[in-house]
Amino acid sequence: MGEGVLKRYARYLPLTPDTPALSIGEGETPLVRSRHLAGELGIDELYFKLEGCNPTASFKDRGMVVAVAKAMERGYGTIMCASTGNTSASAAAYGAAAGLETVVLVPQGNVAEGKLSQAVAYGARVINLRGNFDDALRVARELAEARSVCLVNSVNPDRIEGQKTAAFEIVDVLGDAPDLLFIPVGNAGNITAYWKGFREYHDGGNAARLPRMMGFQAEGAAPIVAGKPVEHPQTIASAIRIGNPANWEGALTARDESEGDIGTVSDAEILDAYKLMARREGIFCEAASAAGVAGLIKHVRAGNGLAGRTVVCVITGHGLKDPGLARELADHPPEEAPADVEAVARLLGEAVPGTSGGGHRS
Numbered sequence: 001m002g003e004g005v006l007k008r009y010a011r012y013l014p015l016t017p018d019t020p021a022l023s024i025g026e027g028e029t030p031l032v033r034s035r036h037l038a039g040e041l042g043i044d045e046l047y048f049k050l051e052g053c054n055p056t057a058s059f060k061d062r063g064m065v066v067a068v069a070k071a072m073e074r075g076y077g078t079i080m081c082a083s084t085g086n087t088s089a090s091a092a093a094y095g096a097a098a099g100l101e102t103v104v105l106v107p108q109g110n111v112a113e114g115k116l117s118q119a120v121a122y123g124a125r126v127i128n129l130r131g132n133f134d135d136a137l138r139v140a141r142e143l144a145e146a147r148s149v150c151l152v153n154s155v156n157p158d159r160i161e162g163q164k165t166a167a168f169e170i171v172d173v174l175g176d177a178p179d180l181l182f183i184p185v186g187n188a189g190n191i192t193a194y195w196k197g198f199r200e201y202h203d204g205g206n207a208a209r210l211p212r213m214m215g216f217q218a219e220g221a222a223p224i225v226a227g228k229p230v231e232h233p234q235t236i237a238s239a240i241r242i243g244n245p246a247n248w249e250g251a252l253t254a255r256d257e258s259e260g261d262i263g264t265v266s267d268a269e270i271l272d273a274y275k276l277m278a279r280r281e282g283i284f285c286e287a288a289s290a291a292g293v294a295g296l297i298k299h300v301r302a303g304n305g306l307a308g309r310t311v312v313c314v315i316t317g318h319g320l321k322d323p324g325l326a327r328e329l330a331d332h333p334p335e336e337a338p339a340d341v342e343a344v345a346r347l348l349g350e351a352v353p354g355t356s357g358g359g360h361r362s
């Protein structure tokens with residue numbers, strides 16, 4: 001346990017004897033069985049892959065550990081990325097662990113508080129770019145090419161290699177691939193990586209099945225569904241607010257080879273799923289993560305019954321990344337009371353045991 005992705009899946013990764021054994025405890029995330037949604041949707045086996053349990057609280061760590069280890073091996077002193085937030089948090093953490101400088105370019109005013117706090121805490125240089133994510137990626141790509149800086153976005157193939165290990169873990173736990181995998185799609189690195197992982201495990205005889213890959217974009221940021229880039233992508237789910245995905249081709253391959261689908265969900269559907277996950281499953285996820293769950297709900301309600309199927313939803317990141325959103329959506333905002341038993345009891349609408357006839361419940 002806790003040995004990290006490089007060690008655990010070494011034989012599937014592009015490692016050499018010179019690749020440093022980097023890890024801050026990524027991978028081996030829980031696969032949790034649904035307690036509520038499965039019954040609601042009539043699915044026999046529904047699991048959530050909790051990628052928010054990684055060291056920086058998103059799946060980005062799986063790919064970042066490989067990308068940064070390879071950057072060390074190649075002698076880079078600096079890593080750079082464009083980010084909607086989670087890539088920068090992860091790059092900053094692994095950069096710190098590796099003793100490298102980290103530079104992150106983020107779209108100004110559009111990064112969740114928790115993610116920005118992480119990048120700053122790990123000591124990265126954070127540059128707020130007056131533009132969107134696609135602008136930031138363009139600048140980062142050109143800068144990395146011109147300087148001896150390692151780009152650690154998912155255009156870096158080492159990222160995809162690391163991220164595919166999540167598919168291995170699902171098969172290792174379930175004993176086979178699921179029938180369907182639901183996953184949010186932004187830059188499309190993750191859907192590309194999962195499909196590569198499932199394929200490799202299948203080809204190597206570790207899995208009998210291949211899953212149908214079911215990717216979901218937000219309605220206002222759905223270039224793959226539209227078949228053309230979206231110039232001003234809009235959605236509450238900032239981690240998938242991307243108008244021109246770097247791994248577009250990979251997403252299409254995953255969809256077509258797996259006989260899957262890439263669809264859209266509205267922000268309202270995303271927020272409903274976000275609340276349902278927290279309130280009914282006890283799983284506090286990012287809004288972007290809820291897009292996959294919203295996609296599952298939409299798919300089943302459209303008449304595609306999944307009885308008898310094994311389904312996995314990838315919960316890509318932790319809800320604590322964006323505490324402000326949770327507060328905004330609260331049905332029960334925090335209340336206030338004096339530090340007095342009677343007063344709190346009154347607030348709760350119950351008598352206090354042992355006073356004024358309250359007594360014990362029988």
Ligand SMILES: *Cc1c(COP(=O)(O)O)cnc(C)c1O
Nearest residue numbers: 086186187188189190288316317
């Ligand atoms: C990066 C990210 C996504 C989107 O993944 P892509 O590989 O860009 O498609 C979804 N959810 C969270 C929480 C993310 O950090």
